[in-house]
Amino acid sequence: MADGADDGVILLIGVAQNAVIPENVFLIIASIATFATVWVWVMILASHVAMKREIARKSLPPSAFPVPLWPAASVATMAFMGVVIVILGVFEDTRVALYVGGAWLVLLAVAYKLWVRGPGLKRAELVDETAPLPVLRAGRRK
Secondary structure, X not given: OOHHHHHHHHHHHHHHHHHHOOOOHHHHHHHHHHXXXXXXXXXXXXXXXXXXXXXXXXXXXOOOOOOOOOOHHHHHHHHHHHHHHHHHHHOOOOOHHHHHHHHHHHHHHHHHHHHOOHHHHOOOOOOOOOOOOOOOOOXXXX
């Protein structure tokens, strides 16, 4: 589709939802957006935990960006995200987010199994190519 056509399709879906379920459309969209946001943050946290474990396992130098209260802060944040998911499931009006989110995760898993092949299955080795920044003394420039 053309750039503007995608927006038009999304807007039409919103208009149709508003016509069919006008009293709940905002709550449904907000619930789905909440699930998506929680999922993104869970993936960020999981990636961070994996990075920290790899740093420890390979005895690499620590990150230049330390995390306050590591690992307690990450554990507490994961627990909070779990509470948000539970709250979405407790209320009937927001439960639709879990259904839509669950279906989306199943689609992602199926797409991964169907289309990720070869080197895509191999874990990427990231090389730290950053060099320390030169320290310039006041009044002296290179």
